[in-house]
Each structure stands twice: as C-alpha cells, then as structure tokens.
Amino acid sequence: MEKIFGKTEGLKKSELKRLSNLYRRRVPADRVLTPELAQALAGLSQEIGRPVSLLLDREGRVVRVGVGDAKDLPIPEGARGERRLSGYRLLHTHLAKGGLSRPDLSVLFLNRLDSLAALEVEDGRPTTLHLAFLSPPKALAASRWEHVTEDWRILPPKPYFQYLDFDHKAEVEALEEELARQARVRELVDGSGERAILVGVDRGEGPEAEAYLSELAELTRTAGGVPVKKVLVFRPHLDPRYLVGLGKLEELKSLAYHENASTLIFGLELTPTQAREIERATGLKVLDRTQLILDIFALHAKTPEAQAQVELAQLRYLLPRLVGKGKEMSRLGGGIGTRGPGETKLEVDRRRLQERIVHLSHKLEAFTRRREEARRQRKRRGVPLIAVVGYTNAGKTTLLSALARGGEPGEDKLFATLRPLTRRGFLPGVGEVLFTDTVGFIRQMPKELLTAFRATLEEVREADLLIHVLDASEEGAMGRYRVVEELLAKLGVEAPRVLALSKADRAAPYDLFYLREKLGGVPVSALKGTGVSELREALAEALLRVGVRPQPWAQAPQYT
Incomplete structure (x- = not known):
C-alpha cells in the first residue's frame, strides 16, 4: 500500500486502501482534472468526512496523496530543478463553501506550485472548482481574472465541469516563459551576479543598524552578489527559531519572488537552527554576515598561507553547523573487518573536518615560526x-x-x-x-x-x-x-x-x-x-x- 500523508488517524483499513488506489489515477498533462477523478475525490471526502489532497507532476501522475487541507500535504524538496516553478500542482477538496483560503494560497506561493485547485463537495458530489496560479512579478490583471494579488491570481470559480477543457499546460508554460523573460531582463540590467535580499535587524541601535545594513550591501557586492533590496526589521527580541518571525519570513519570500532573488543575507550571525529553519520556511539560500565575509576572504586568498587561514576559519564555522539530512546522513560507515554498526555518515564527516582543522592548524604553526624568525632577523638589523x-x-x-x-x-x-x-x-x-x-x-x-x-x-x-x-x-x-x-x-x-x-x-x-x-x-x-x-x-x-x-x-x- 502506498503511503498516505496527513491526518490519517482513525481511518479504516478499507478507507486507506481506497485512498492508496488514487496513486493509480492519471490526469492528462493539459487538464486540471477528469470527471472520474472529481467523482472519486468527492465520494472519498464525503465518506471519511475529511478533505483529500493530491499532488500531481507535470505529466499528470499522482505522486502524493494526503488527508487534510493543502498545508497538510508535504511537498518534496528540490523538485524545481532548472524550472522557475516546482513542476507540481495540488488538487484538494473542500467540504464547505468559501473558496481558496489564505493558507491554501500560501502553499501555492511558498512551494512555487504550477497551480492549486480546490474542489467543493456537497452531498458526496463535486460542485464548484476554484483555481489559482502564481502571478508574474508585478503583473497586471487580465480581464478574465476576477482577483489579482501581488503573489497569485485566482480565476473565477465555476462548476468543475466548465474547467474540464481548460488548457492547464499552456497556462503553466506561459507563466514560466514570462518568469524566464523577466529573469533575462534583470540579468541584462544587473549582470549575472546572484541576486540577494539583505535583512538587517534593529534591536534599538537606530542609525547604527542602518549603517550595518549599508555595509552588508557593500560586502555583498564585493562577494559578487547583487543586493536588490535592503530590509531593516525592528525586533528588540530575536525569535530563537526564525530570527525575525515566521510572518516576516513570508514577506521576505514574497519580496524575493518579485525581485527574482534566490538568496537571503542576514546582517546577524545565525545559529545553526535558525539557518536551517529559515531555509526550510522560505526555500531560499540563506547566508549570514559571517559566511559572507568568509566567502570574500576565500575569493581574495591567493597565497598558501592566506588560503590555509581562510579554510581553517570556514571549517571552524561549519563544524557546529554540520547536520544530517534524512537517509543520506544516516547511512552506516562500517564495512568488512569492522565490528558493530560503524559510524554514521554525519560522524564520518565531522571527524574528517576535525582532522582537516588539525592539519591546517599545524600548517599555520609552521608559517608562524617562519614569521617569528623573520621578525628576529629584522630586529637584529x-x-x-x-x-x-x-x-x-x-x-x-x-x-x-x-x-x-x-x-x-x-x-x-x-x-x-x-x-x-x-x-x-x-x-x-x-x-x-x-x-x-x-x-x-x-x-x-x-x-x-x-x-x-x-x-x-x-x-x-x-x-x-x-x-x-x-x-x-x-x-x-x-x-x-x-x-x-x-x-x-x-x-x-x-x-x-x-x-x-x-x-x-x-x-x-x-x-x-x-x-x-x-x-x-x-x-x-x-x-x-x-x-x-x-x-x-x-x-x-x-x-x-x-x-x-x-x-x-x-x-x-x-x-x-
């Protein structure tokens, strides 16, 4: 039986089986849904008394089935590849009227979904379909769109059968083409440097916090990046998990989308937990001021001594931030001739870093001895x-x-x-x-x-x-x-x-x-x-x- 995600507690085995059978469904690549799928989803939702969510790829294959709202279905990481959009679309049911909710639309935007659709269910039958796509950055409303926000556009709600002939594939391709065109225009203006949103935190410093943020922009340019926006957040008390709060991160994610930025750079040093959680919440590359300075040093280090010094600093910064990711870091390192389970991949990586740090420290001690000898000779002269x-x-x-x-x-x-x-x-x-x-x-x-x-x-x-x-x-x-x-x-x-x-x-x-x-x-x-x-x-x-x-x-x- 295929895995069912979300709120599955209390469901019968037969209900889970029927949900698992949804993995066999297929929707044409150019269609939002089929009549058979709409009937099946409505019937299942009515029977279990809960919404049902499907995640489909560009070919119309069902890749994940979940029970609950759109936010309850996890979206695979790293699905986007070279595309501007994720390549996934989400179709889920609503057991009550009301259209697409704010959490639904946040799922669409934060995961860069191709589209998000909500099918209303009444007495076990599919009724109205609500459909939304991302809006191109700074896009203007077209006449057929009833409502346009900065981040998404919502098409008019209609009986689901009126959307059966809607060309979903053409809509997604047009959106990706527009996103790519805007990216090319920005690259011509700014060059090929990595576009970044700079985030400063004012904890009561006032003008000094603004000076820090301006200096962060200078550091970004030196590292080869393009600072497209500077955001100063007033926050006397830092969030131990998200630094500036989850709500502000969603704003930054929206800003990054409209500015075609792929990186967030923070003016404070992030803890390993904060860096990990911010990256998870935004889907963007996350750097802090220390990493940026280390990158600049690595860029300018030309001599063997400078290169060893910079590498040592980078490794000492990285060591406490080395964390495992899923199965990749839980593989066992033992083999023939060993006893017990051996080391995990994470432990092996940490040990290798420590060995490299020791090696570089000894190397720099040799440089230090040479410098001391040169100083003694200068003093004698x-x-x-x-x-x-x-x-x-x-x-x-x-x-x-x-x-x-x-x-x-x-x-x-x-x-x-x-x-x-x-x-x-x-x-x-x-x-x-x-x-x-x-x-x-x-x-x-x-x-x-x-x-x-x-x-x-x-x-x-x-x-x-x-x-x-x-x-x-x-x-x-x-x-x-x-x-x-x-x-x-x-x-x-x-x-x-x-x-x-x-x-x-x-x-x-x-x-x-x-x-x-x-x-x-x-x-x-x-x-x-x-x-x-x-x-x-x-x-x-x-x-x-x-x-x-x-x-x-x-x-x-x-x-x-």
Missing part, C-alpha cells in the same frame, strides 16, 4: 617596522604604495588584501624602515577570522609604530575609528599610532575639519600625492620619540 592598520577599504594598500618602494596598487573592494605585504621605505631623519600592510578590520569581526589570522595580526603587535588609516570621506568615519581602536585593544596592541586621514581630496571640508579637531591626524590623498611628505615627517617624529635611533644614512634621498 635594527630596521623599524611600521604596520598599516585600519578599517577595510580605507585605502591602506594605496597609501603603502605611496610610502614604500614596490607597493601594490589598491582596489576599491572590501578585504582586497589578506596577506601582510611588507615593503622597504625611507623616512627623513630615521633612515630605512619597513612598512607592512595588514588585513582590514570590520564591525563585529568574526571570531573565526581573528583566530585563523592571529599569526598575521602578530605583525601588528610586534610593530614599532602603527599608521591608523581612516577614510575621511566615509560617512560614519568616527564609528569606524572606534571599531579599529577597540579591536587593537582586544588584540593587546600598545604601539603608538599616527593617524592618516586618507582620501582627503574626496572628503567634505567640514568633515575633514571635524575629524582633525576630534582626532588630530594628517590629511592625505595617496592617489594625488598630497600630504604624503607631511605624513613621512609625522612618522619619523613618532619613531624618534619612542627611541628609534637614526641610521647614519638617514639624510639620504628618500625612495620615490
């Missing part, structure tokens, strides 16, 4: 080390290129530099110095990254002097300054600082004046070369104050 620190995309790499020999051109991207790039330079009155670039900082820096990049950040701790690069043209520069200083304090960095107000040529005069009044600092435009000489002098004075001894050739011409 007596060459001062100046570390360039700052918020990500503040212009650190471009400034280093202006100060040192052989610097690299910067990029207008977040986290464009992952490896600590060290270059020689010259300061008047001091002599030869070493400048080293570092990983950019960001608000709420993921702890996995701080742990994985601790060897790289040791360069900051061992430096004789820091250049704190602050983008003077950026709105909220004071907040970014505080973020960097708090992270430096957290890392135990006590070296003196010289503040460089970068991109001064792009900053508003009042903003530049305000920052200098509050923080001091040297205005610099590394691209135009203005302020670089003044910054060199400030660096030389700071090094002399901390006891660095000038080299004999300190008055030699500086590098250009």
Whole structure:
C-alpha cells in the first residue's frame, strides 16, 4: 500500500486502501482534472468526512496523496530543478463553501506550485472548482481574472465541469516563459551576479543598524552578489527559531519572488537552527554576515598561507553547523573487518573536518615560526617596522604604495588584501624602515577570522609604530575609528599610532575639519600625492620619540 500523508488517524483499513488506489489515477498533462477523478475525490471526502489532497507532476501522475487541507500535504524538496516553478500542482477538496483560503494560497506561493485547485463537495458530489496560479512579478490583471494579488491570481470559480477543457499546460508554460523573460531582463540590467535580499535587524541601535545594513550591501557586492533590496526589521527580541518571525519570513519570500532573488543575507550571525529553519520556511539560500565575509576572504586568498587561514576559519564555522539530512546522513560507515554498526555518515564527516582543522592548524604553526624568525632577523638589523592598520577599504594598500618602494596598487573592494605585504621605505631623519600592510578590520569581526589570522595580526603587535588609516570621506568615519581602536585593544596592541586621514581630496571640508579637531591626524590623498611628505615627517617624529635611533644614512634621498 502506498503511503498516505496527513491526518490519517482513525481511518479504516478499507478507507486507506481506497485512498492508496488514487496513486493509480492519471490526469492528462493539459487538464486540471477528469470527471472520474472529481467523482472519486468527492465520494472519498464525503465518506471519511475529511478533505483529500493530491499532488500531481507535470505529466499528470499522482505522486502524493494526503488527508487534510493543502498545508497538510508535504511537498518534496528540490523538485524545481532548472524550472522557475516546482513542476507540481495540488488538487484538494473542500467540504464547505468559501473558496481558496489564505493558507491554501500560501502553499501555492511558498512551494512555487504550477497551480492549486480546490474542489467543493456537497452531498458526496463535486460542485464548484476554484483555481489559482502564481502571478508574474508585478503583473497586471487580465480581464478574465476576477482577483489579482501581488503573489497569485485566482480565476473565477465555476462548476468543475466548465474547467474540464481548460488548457492547464499552456497556462503553466506561459507563466514560466514570462518568469524566464523577466529573469533575462534583470540579468541584462544587473549582470549575472546572484541576486540577494539583505535583512538587517534593529534591536534599538537606530542609525547604527542602518549603517550595518549599508555595509552588508557593500560586502555583498564585493562577494559578487547583487543586493536588490535592503530590509531593516525592528525586533528588540530575536525569535530563537526564525530570527525575525515566521510572518516576516513570508514577506521576505514574497519580496524575493518579485525581485527574482534566490538568496537571503542576514546582517546577524545565525545559529545553526535558525539557518536551517529559515531555509526550510522560505526555500531560499540563506547566508549570514559571517559566511559572507568568509566567502570574500576565500575569493581574495591567493597565497598558501592566506588560503590555509581562510579554510581553517570556514571549517571552524561549519563544524557546529554540520547536520544530517534524512537517509543520506544516516547511512552506516562500517564495512568488512569492522565490528558493530560503524559510524554514521554525519560522524564520518565531522571527524574528517576535525582532522582537516588539525592539519591546517599545524600548517599555520609552521608559517608562524617562519614569521617569528623573520621578525628576529629584522630586529637584529635594527630596521623599524611600521604596520598599516585600519578599517577595510580605507585605502591602506594605496597609501603603502605611496610610502614604500614596490607597493601594490589598491582596489576599491572590501578585504582586497589578506596577506601582510611588507615593503622597504625611507623616512627623513630615521633612515630605512619597513612598512607592512595588514588585513582590514570590520564591525563585529568574526571570531573565526581573528583566530585563523592571529599569526598575521602578530605583525601588528610586534610593530614599532602603527599608521591608523581612516577614510575621511566615509560617512560614519568616527564609528569606524572606534571599531579599529577597540579591536587593537582586544588584540593587546600598545604601539603608538599616527593617524592618516586618507582620501582627503574626496572628503567634505567640514568633515575633514571635524575629524582633525576630534582626532588630530594628517590629511592625505595617496592617489594625488598630497600630504604624503607631511605624513613621512609625522612618522619619523613618532619613531624618534619612542627611541628609534637614526641610521647614519638617514639624510639620504628618500625612495620615490
């Protein structure tokens, strides 16, 4: 007997048998239903006193039978494949008048069904049929549609026999063609990047929450995504299961449909449970801010050390989120020569991750030893080390290129530099110095990254002097300054600082004046070369104050 889903408690064996026989039914691919199927469903519903639901595929085969309302019949996951719609349609009975309910239509929309039909039953006979399809995003009502909402369109209710000749297949094909056309138009406008809805949560932070959301959009663009909508949700208390609540998730699902977005990106770190439940409720790919930053790091990691650091951070983030999915994760790993049931697939995956984490940790320890040896050699030579620190995309790499020999051109991207790039330079009155670039900082820096990049950040701790690069043209520069200083304090960095107000040529005069009044600092435009000489002098004075001894050739011409 085939499985019957839904509310089957209390049904007789003979009734279950008759329900199971529905699996043998077949509806022509271009029809909503047949007279024989309508009579059979009505008779069964009347006999058991409950609604009956059928899930059919595009060929008209019955793939699932359920007892109860449309929401009681589970829809298989991953059914859509390359199609815009799921390839399934749902036909169920109503024992009372009233048409399609809101839960019925939510099932249609959330599962991207080809269609949803409700057949009213009266005295064991089929009567009125209600039929609904998804509405193309932003679609306008056609004259034959009685009611149009943003997410679905409901055709006029009619006696079921008037829908026997309705061309269901043509309707679905037209809808899929329109969805594909709109997707092509959006791709031409936005490029082929993954379209994403960004979700920020305001727990009372006000303007700061808006700044977080704007930064999330910048992170998304850096990762190659297209942020199509930003949604800020005010929620003082987070939902432990759905973060922003199930109702808000349905709104986000609707928004994603109309914007042809396939991804939700949250500005907070999601727990494993929240990520799983949100993905299950929306059917969309779900990322949080930490995953997005890790993706960017993986994109920009070029050297073996940076790649090992990023992979270690990703694995440490993934390990507590590794969960099994159905039978795939419950297979036994034992075999010939073993005793007992062996390990489950989930346990094997977890063990392999742990082994890889240990391997990468040992690999990074070797890199750390090399760095320590290089630092000892630098100290023996007596060459001062100046570390360039700052918020990500503040212009650190471009400034280093202006100060040192052989610097690299910067990029207008977040986290464009992952490896600590060290270059020689010259300061008047001091002599030869070493400048080293570092990983950019960001608000709420993921702890996995701080742990994985601790060897790289040791360069900051061992430096004789820091250049704190602050983008003077950026709105909220004071907040970014505080973020960097708090992270430096957290890392135990006590070296003196010289503040460089970068991109001064792009900053508003009042903003530049305000920052200098509050923080001091040297205005610099590394691209135009203005302020670089003044910054060199400030660096030389700071090094002399901390006891660095000038080299004999300190008055030699500086590098250009």
